[in-house]
Amino acid sequence: MTTTLGDAGTTPTRATGPGLPQGIGKLTRGWTLFMAVTLAASLFGVYAFFYQQANGEIVTGMRDVGTMRGAPWGLYIAFLVYFVGVSFAGITIAALIRLFNLERLRPLARMAELLTVVSLVLGTLAILADLGQPVRGVINLFRYARPQSPFFGTFTLVIAGYLFASVVYLYLGSRRDAAIMAKESTRLQGLHRFVAAGYKDTAAERGRHETATFWLALAIVPMLVVAHSTLGFVFGLQIGRPGWFSALQAPAFVVLAGVSGIGLLIVLAAVVRRACGEQESLDEYVFSWLGRLLAVLTITYLYFVVTEVLTATYGGGGRENDVTDAMLSGRYAWIFWGSMALFGASLVGLLIQILTKRWSIGALVAIGLAVNLAAVGKRFLIVVPSQTDGMLLPYETGSYSPTWVEYGVVIGLIAMGAAAIGIFMKLIPIVELPEEADTRVT
Amino acid sequence: MTKYQMIVDLDRCQGCRACMEACKIENNTTEGTFWMYVFRLEEGVYPDAKLSFLPRPCQHCEDAPCVKVCPVGARFKRDDGLTLTDYERCIGCRYCELACPYGVNYFNWEKPEDRTYGDWSDPDLEPITGGLNPPWSNPALAEPQGPEQRMTAGGGHHKGVMEKCTFCVHRVDRGEVPACVETCPVEALRFGDVDDEGSPISRYIREHDHFRLLDDLGTKPSVVYVGGQPPSDEAHEIELVKARVER
Numbered sequence: 001m002t003t004t005l006g007d008a009g010t011t012p013t014r015a016t017g018p019g020l021p022q023g024i025g026k027l028t029r030g031w032t033l034f035m036a037v038t039l040a041a042s043l044f045g046v047y048a049f050f051y052q053q054a055n056g057e058i059v060t061g062m063r064d065v066g067t068m069r070g071a072p073w074g075l076y077i078a079f080l081v082y083f084v085g086v087s088f089a090g091i092t093i094a095a096l097i098r099l100f101n102l103e104r105l106r107p108l109a110r111m112a113e114l115l116t117v118v119s120l121v122l123g124t125l126a127i128l129a130d131l132g133q134p135v136r137g138v139i140n141l142f143r144y145a146r147p148q149s150p151f152f153g154t155f156t157l158v159i160a161g162y163l164f165a166s167v168v169y170l171y172l173g174s175r176r177d178a179a180i181m182a183k184e185s186t187r188l189q190g191l192h193r194f195v196a197a198g199y200k201d202t203a204a205e206r207g208r209h210e211t212a213t214f215w216l217a218l219a220i221v222p223m224l225v226v227a228h229s230t231l232g233f234v235f236g237l238q239i240g241r242p243g244w245f246s247a248l249q250a251p252a253f254v255v256l257a258g259v260s261g262i263g264l265l266i267v268l269a270a271v272v273r274r275a276c277g278e279q280e281s282l283d284e285y286v287f288s289w290l291g292r293l294l295a296v297l298t299i300t301y302l303y304f305v306v307t308e309v310l311t312a313t314y315g316g317g318g319r320e321n322d323v324t325d326a327m328l329s330g331r332y333a334w335i336f337w338g339s340m341a342l343f344g345a346s347l348v349g350l351l352i353q354i355l356t357k358r359w360s361i362g363a364l365v366a367i368g369l370a371v372n373l374a375a376v377g378k379r380f381l382i383v384v385p386s387q388t389d390g391m392l393l394p395y396e397t398g399s400y401s402p403t404w405v406e407y408g409v410v411i412g413l414i415a416m417g418a419a420a421i422g423i424f425m426k427l428i429p430i431v432e433l434p435e436e437a438d439t440r441v442t
Numbered sequence: 443m444t445k446y447q448m449i450v451d452l453d454r455c456q457g458c459r460a461c462m463e464a465c466k467i468e469n470n471t472t473e474g475t476f477w478m479y480v481f482r483l484e485e486g487v488y489p490d491a492k493l494s495f496l497p498r499p500c501q502h503c504e505d506a507p508c509v510k511v512c513p514v515g516a517r518f519k520r521d522d523g524l525t526l527t528d529y530e531r532c533i534g535c536r537y538c539e540l541a542c543p544y545g546v547n548y549f550n551w552e553k554p555e556d557r558t559y560g561d562w563s564d565p566d567l568e569p570i571t572g573g574l575n576p577p578w579s580n581p582a583l584a585e586p587q588g589p590e591q592r593m594t595a596g597g598g599h600h601k602g603v604m605e606k607c608t609f610c611v612h613r614v615d616r617g618e619v620p621a622c623v624e625t626c627p628v629e630a631l632r633f634g635d636v637d638d639e640g641s642p643i644s645r646y647i648r649e650h651d652h653f654r655l656l657d658d659l660g661t662k663p664s665v666v667y668v669g670g671q672p673p674s675d676e677a678h679e680i681e682l683v684k685a686r687v688e689r
Contacts, residue, residue, distance in 0.1 A: 056552035056601045058687065066545025067476050067685040072536040132534020132549065132602025140533050144514040151513040151537060239659050240507055240543025319675060392543045392656055393498065394483055394677045 022276040038419035045412010069398035071387035076130035083123035089261020090116030095217035107281040113170040153230025243323035243386035260375035266368035295350040339377035452670030454630035457495035461622035468621035469596030474687040477607035500607035501663035508538035526594040532603040554578035554599035
C-alpha cells in the first residue's frame with residue numbers, strides 16, 4: 001500500500017470520533033446487552049428444535065387433517081412465508097437505488113441487503129424446523145428434486161438463486177468499505193483485508209464493481225417477483241383446499257411481502273440511526289420516502305384483501321364458505337380484524353404524515369412494527385384456517401394452537417436474525433462509507 | 443396393462459368398520475391412524491334423520507394431487523394405478539397431506555412405540571409376547587416392494603415420515619386383494635383390474651350407477667362408489683373415533 005487513507009481530514013469518521021466509523025469494533029454496553037439477550041433467546045430456540053427432533057413433532061400443536069382434526073402446517077410455515085416476505089423489501093430497495101440512481105437513499109442500501117440475506121436464512125431454517133426428517137430433507141432435495149412441485153421454486157429460486165444473488169450483491173458493496181477500513185490498523189484489520197480480498201478501490205476496480213452490481217440489480221428485480229410468486233403458488237395451486245386455490249395468492253404474496261419488509265426496514269434504519277450515529281445520512285427524506293412507499297403498498301394490499309373477501313363471500317357456498325366464515329366471524333375473526341385494524345391504523349398514520357408533510361421517526365417505527373404484526377397475522381390466516389375448516393369431505397372441524405416448542409423455535413429464529421445483524425454492524429459499516437472517504441491519488 | 447380399482451357398494455355397507463380393523467391388523471398402524479376410515483354420517487333432524495356410511499380408503503387418484511406436489515418424488519404412481527409412499531425417501535414436509543382433498547394421509551408425529559395401543563413394555567405382557575414382534579413392526583412389510591423395489595408397504599411407521607393406505611401393495615403383488623376387501627362381511631368392497639373388460643369388477647361398474655368422490659376436482663379417483671350418493675354439505679359425523687393424539 002503506497003497511500004494511506006488515514007491522513008488527517010479524510011478519515012471516514014462521522015460522529016464517532018477517531019478510529020473506525022460507526023462504532024465498528026467498539027463494544028458498547030447497549031450492544032453487549034442486546035447480544036446477550038438475543039443469543040440467550042437463540043439458544044432457547046436451538047434447545048426447542050432439538051427437543052422436537054428427539055420427541056417427534058408430537059410436541060408441536062400440529063396434527064393431521066381429516067380424522068385427527070388438526071393442521072399439519074402451523075407456525076413454522078407461517079413464519080417461513082413471513083421471513084421470505086421480509087426479504088423482499090431489502091433487495092428491492094437496494095436494486096431500485098442502484099438502477100434509478102437514488103443517491104440520497106444510498107445509506108439504506110447496505111442494511112436493506114443485509115435484511116434480505118438474514119431473513120432468507122431464517123426462512124430456510126424455518127423449513128428445516130418444519131420437516132419431519134430435516135437431515136434427509138437437505139440430502140433428498142438435491143438428489144431427487146422435482147420441478148413439478150411448487151416447493152421446487154421455494155428451494156431453487158428463493159433459497160438458492162435469490163439468496164445467492166443477494167449475498168453476492170451484499171459482498172460486492174461491502175468490499176470497498178472493507179478495503180477502506182483495512183488501511184486502519186485495528187484488531188479487525190485482518191478480517192477487513194480478508195473481505196476486501198485484494199480490492200484497492202482504484203478507478204478501474206470501482207468501474208467494474210459498478211457494472212457488476214448494475215447488472216446484478218437488473219437480474220434480481222424480475223427474479224424476486226418470480227421467487228415470491230412461487231411461494232404464493234405453494235398455496236394458490238391447491239385445488240383441494242378451500243381458501244387457497246386462488247389466482248390472487250401470488251400477487252398478494254408479493255405485495256404483503258413488500259409491506260412487511262419495508263416496515264421492518266424502517267425499524268432497522270431507525271435503530272442504525274441511533275446506534276451508529278447516522279443522523280445526517282439517514283435523514284427525514286429517507287424515512288419519508290420509505291413511509292410513502294409503505295403507504296402505497298399498504299393501500300394495494302388492502303385492495304387485494306377486499307377483492308378476495310368479496311369474491312369469497314358474494315358467490316361461494318358449501319364448504320368453501322366455512323373457511324371464510326371462520327375467518328370473518330368465527331374462531332379466527334380476532335386475528336383477521338386485528339390485522340385489518342393494524343393495517344388501517346398504520347395507513348391513517350402514514351396518510352396524516354404524507355398530507356401534513358411532517359414526519360416523525362418514532363411514529364414510523366410504530367407503524368413499521370404494526371404492519372409486521374399484522375403481516376404475521378395474515379400469514380397465519382393464509383396457512384391455518386384452510387386446514388382446520390377447509391375439508392371437502394364431512395370431517396369434523398379441526399383446531400390448531402401452537403405449543404411452547406413452536407413459539408420457542410420462532411422466537412429463537414427472530415433472535416438469531418437480530419444477533420446476526422448486530423454482529424455485522426460491529427464488523428462492516430452498515431451504512432456505506434461516504435464518497436469523500438475515498439479521495440485518493442489514482 | 444393392469445389397472446387396479448376398488449368398488450365401494452354403499453347399498454351394502456352397514457358401517458361395521460370391520461375393514462378399519464382389518465387394515466389396522468394387516469398394516470400395524472399406530473393409534474389414531476386410519477388408512478381405511480368409515481364415516482358414519484347423519485343428515486337432517488329427528489324424525490327425518492338419515493343415516494349413511496362412507497368408507498374412505500386412499501382414492502389412489504389417477505391424477506393424484508399428492509404426487510404432483512411431492513418435492514422429492516417419495517409419493518409416486520405405479521403403472522398399475524397404485525399411489526404409494528416411499529418412506530425411505532420422504533422428508534416429512536406434509537405437502538401431500540395438504541394437497542389431498544380426501545384427508546387420507548397420516549404423519550408419524552412420534553416414534554411408533556410411543557403411540558401403540560396398550561403398553562407394550564408392561565412386564566406382565568412379557569411371558570405372553572416374549573420373542574414376538576412389537577405391534578408396530580412387521581418385518582415382512584419392511585422390505586422393498588414390487589417391481590420398483592421401493593419401501594412402500596406398511597412396515598415403516600418411522601417418526602417424521604408420511605404414510606397412508608397402500609391398497610395393501612404387498613398383498614396385491616402376491617395376487618391377493620387388500621385386507622379390507624378380504625374382510626368385509628357383506629362384500630361391500632371389491633377389488634380388481636378394470637383394464638380387463640371381462641373382470642368381475644369391470645362388469646360390476648358397467649352394470650351399476652356409480653360416482654367418484656369429489657369428481658369435479660379432476661383427480662380421477664380409482665375408488666368407485668356404487669349405490670347411494672356423495673355426502674351432502676349437511677352431512678355430519680356421528681360416533682367419532684378416538685383420533686386426536688395428545689402427548
